[in-house]
Amino acid sequence: xxxxxxxxxxxxxxxxxxxxxxxLTFKVADEExxxxxxxxxxxxxxxxxxxxxxxxxxxxxVINFRGEVIPMVDLRKKFNLELxxxxxxxxxxxxxxxxxxxxxxxxMVSDMLSFNDEDxxxxxxxxxxxxxxxxxxxxxxxxxxxxxxxxxKLLSFEEYKAISSVNNEGK
Amino acid sequence: MVEENLQQIFIEEATDLLKxxxxxxxxxxxxxxxxxxxxxxxxAMHTIKGSAALTGMTEISDFVHHAEDLLDQIRHETIDxxxxxxxxxxxxxxxxxxxxxxxYDSSIIVPKRRKExxxxxxxxxxxxxxxxxxxTQKKEVPTDEKEKVFKVKLDLNESFFSTGTDPILLIEDLAxxxxxxxxxxxxxxxxxxxxxxxxxxYLKWQLILRTKETEEKIHEVFLFVESDNHIxxxxxxxxxxxxxxxxxxxKLTGEILVERGxxxxxxxxxxxxxxxxxxxxxxxxxxxxxxxxxxxxxxxxQSRKIQEKSKIKVDADKLENLINSMADLVISQARLRxxxxxxxxxxxxxxxxxxxxxxxKIRSLQEDIMSTxxxxxxxxxxxYKRLVRDLSQEQNKDVNFILKxxxxxxxxxxxxxxxxxxxxxxxxxxxxxxxxPEVRVKAGKNPEARLELNAYHKEGKVIIEVSDDxxxxxxxxxxxxAIENGIVQPEDELSESAIYNLIMAPGFSTKExxxxxxxxxxxxxxxxxxxxxxxxxxxxxxxxxxGTTFRLKLPLTLAIIDGMKVKVxxxxxxxxxxxxxxxxxxxxxxxxxVESKGEVIQIRENYLxxxxxxxxxxxxxxxxxxxxxxxxxxxEDNKQICILVDEIIGQxxxxxxxxxxxxxxxxxxxxxxxxxxxxxxxxxxxxxxxxMSIK
Numbered sequence: 001x002x003x004x005x006x007x008x009x010x011x012x013x014x015x016x017x018x019x020x021x022x023x024l025t026f027k028v029a030d031e032e033x034x035x036x037x038x039x040x041x042x043x044x045x046x047x048x049x050x051x052x053x054x055x056x057x058x059x060x061x062v063i064n065f066r067g068e069v070i071p072m073v074d075l076r077k078k079f080n081l082e083l084x085x086x087x088x089x090x091x092x093x094x095x096x097x098x099x100x101x102x103x104x105x106x107x108m109v110s111d112m113l114s115f116n117d118e119d120x121x122x123x124x125x126x127x128x129x130x131x132x133x134x135x136x137x138x139x140x141x142x143x144x145x146x147x148x149x150x151x152x153k154l155l156s157f158e159e160y161k162a163i164s165s166v167n168n169e170g171k
Numbered sequence: 172m173v174e175e176n177l178q179q180i181f182i183e184e185a186t187d188l189l190k191x192x193x194x195x196x197x198x199x200x201x202x203x204x205x206x207x208x209x210x211x212x213x214x215a216m217h218t219i220k221g222s223a224a225l226t227g228m229t230e231i232s233d234f235v236h237h238a239e240d241l242l243d244q245i246r247h248e249t250i251d252x253x254x255x256x257x258x259x260x261x262x263x264x265x266x267x268x269x270x271x272x273x274x275y276d277s278s279i280i281v282p283k284r285r286k287e288x289x290x291x292x293x294x295x296x297x298x299x300x301x302x303x304x305x306x307t308q309k310k311e312v313p314t315d316e317k318e319k320v321f322k323v324k325l326d327l328n329e330s331f332f333s334t335g336t337d338p339i340l341l342i343e344d345l346a347x348x349x350x351x352x353x354x355x356x357x358x359x360x361x362x363x364x365x366x367x368x369x370x371x372x373y374l375k376w377q378l379i380l381r382t383k384e385t386e387e388k389i390h391e392v393f394l395f396v397e398s399d400n401h402i403x404x405x406x407x408x409x410x411x412x413x414x415x416x417x418x419x420x421x422k423l424t425g426e427i428l429v430e431r432g433x434x435x436x437x438x439x440x441x442x443x444x445x446x447x448x449x450x451x452x453x454x455x456x457x458x459x460x461x462x463x464x465x466x467x468x469x470x471x472x473q474s475r476k477i478q479e480k481s482k483i484k485v486d487a488d489k490l491e492n493l494i495n496s497m498a499d500l501v502i503s504q505a506r507l508r509x510x511x512x513x514x515x516x517x518x519x520x521x522x523x524x525x526x527x528x529x530x531x532k533i534r535s536l537q538e539d540i541m542s543t544x545x546x547x548x549x550x551x552x553x554x555y556k557r558l559v560r561d562l563s564q565e566q567n568k569d570v571n572f573i574l575k576x577x578x579x580x581x582x583x584x585x586x587x588x589x590x591x592x593x594x595x596x597x598x599x600x601x602x603x604x605x606x607x608p609e610v611r612v613k614a615g616k617n618p619e620a621r622l623e624l625n626a627y628h629k630e631g632k633v634i635i636e637v638s639d640d641x642x643x644x645x646x647x648x649x650x651x652x653a654i655e656n657g658i659v660q661p662e663d664e665l666s667e668s669a670i671y672n673l674i675m676a677p678g679f680s681t682k683e684x685x686x687x688x689x690x691x692x693x694x695x696x697x698x699x700x701x702x703x704x705x706x707x708x709x710x711x712x713x714x715x716x717x718g719t720t721f722r723l724k725l726p727l728t729l730a731i732i733d734g735m736k737v738k739v740x741x742x743x744x745x746x747x748x749x750x751x752x753x754x755x756x757x758x759x760x761x762x763x764x765v766e767s768k769g770e771v772i773q774i775r776e777n778y779l780x781x782x783x784x785x786x787x788x789x790x791x792x793x794x795x796x797x798x799x800x801x802x803x804x805x806x807e808d809n810k811q812i813c814i815l816v817d818e819i820i821g822q823x824x825x826x827x828x829x830x831x832x833x834x835x836x837x838x839x840x841x842x843x844x845x846x847x848x849x850x851x852x853x854x855x856x857x858x859x860x861x862x863m864s865i866k
Contacts, residue, residue: 050850051741052837054839055837062830067495067845069830100834
């Protein structure tokens, strides 16, 4: 499978990473996103997670990753996009965010890219319909536009905890 | 490098000693005349000074020197122990602690002024007693030598009395030289009554003497009898620790009896020929008195206790690794077992036998490993004495702090994690629960309040209770405050315990009652969170005017539990075995509804409410009809309910992984377990599930 190869090569590259401003890019619904490569632990193929009771929609479930139980977040759900069936290209990028390990489910991985600071545009203005909290900036590479994600904000579970504990009490 | 190592050792040693020191000082306040305790404190101080000097921490050793001086005066009774002195000594311990901590944590700075102030107050006490000081110095000169311990054997001739000397006088003379730690009489030479000659001496003595005098001085006592009798004097200082013979631990009762001179070796041999418990035989034969045997046996067991304390320090990381490997082993074992189910029947039989054997071994290995992490809660409990003392002094409250169940063992990590919550609850009890003596007297109570910390095992869990006999919780006040803070609505109807639980709701703690110690932003909600993260629970019981009890229920260990694997829809769950009462498949007629909403199942004479796991957890079930599925009867906090599941897979040990590590707390889940096939299953937290089912 072509996809398996890509994953292997990328994983190999991951181990050699040293420079900053390197990004692992992936696709979700035809848009290309990038995450800071230093936060990436591994890329694994999608496997059916264990459902987490009463979890928010975006949390697909939990899996066993090297003896740790980690949550998996479906990025399509997170970005409120149309859901598709998972296929051979579907991968899970394992990230370490604020010393927690989380997997994000994406349509496919594409590249390992580095950008100069001047290639990254940070002062972005969109309408109120675009949630800017998760976006660090945009990078341009020839005719590709890559949305760089701000992981700390994107994958914070604090809000769920706050919600669930409010629900717990008082009743 | 070497220096760094030395320093590390010093830090560890000093930290331990300081902890003991603090506890001993607080004890001293209750027993100011306990000479042994003063000595113990002095020794600890002295050791800290010595090792500090050795490691080159002159700043520390100089400071400790002052505190040691003060203690030395207490030791020589030139000054009496009073709360002020205890206070100074406690403060000095704090300063020393801070100085020690500053060695590795550069953010800690000990203000010079604080040290100087303390030294000044120490000197104040010393100067005051200057006149007495001189006196003791004089007295001290000749006795400066170290005390030695001698074993003195008096084997007197039968004709001893004819010389006109009395053994009692000899012993009295000996006693004047120092302190007699032990005295034993050998009765074996006493003949039958009709052969007894009144003028003969049949007794032999053996004494243990602690003295500062020399061996010659002891010989002088026996100057006139030594030539005709067997008198032996032997120095045995090395065998003694304090007043205690530490060599006893390794000796047989008989050996000790011989050594003590109570018996001769030949008597033992004779007695051994009849196979009975030696002590009983000797007693029956009238060779020794029962009390004598009981005494040596008792001493021996104490000496053994002293020896048992010998421990090795192991890096906590190493223990952690051991546990992790253990956990992996349990997972591999589970995988192996799953694989055998699918093999050929004959092979599977043999394999499963081998696996069962392995099971037992893994279990005992696991218990051993777990036990290395189990430590008694006592050390943590004792730490609070200081807190209680300081707080009650500060608020002019009179508190009798009682510790119970200090020997109850609990996983080290659990103890570490409950230390702060407990501290908080104790603070709360003193700040808000316990009244001032005047108020208490008016209410007809003992002016001295009672604050009790108790730990015990129950149903495979550890219970820790913090209870006070203070004013108790005021339901109305709590409810009003909760409504004010928007935690509950005025129209909500709450049970008594639900109202008490409100004090643990986030956002409940109001700033109105801030004191120096409690109300630092951490409220009972943090306490509750900490306890729940440990898979534990808190219960509050209170009676207005009578007091409040906080009951913490904690798992014995955090790493591995015995569970039952069940299936609902496509998902597997683990139910902790110690919550399970029984399994049943109810008959259709046992299933009833109440007001067509609540569902109950009749089990023998009782009706228990039915909780459908798929409803609580929002899952797609395969079984909806309770008579087609299986019902697990679970119990927690004396509440029983039935939980409906699709099927039961089997018993399994599960390695508990925290969901909180990488995700967040999930209501109803005690954690996650990694199954043999590498998949994850949720572990149900039955107490919460019961609560959720009642909602």
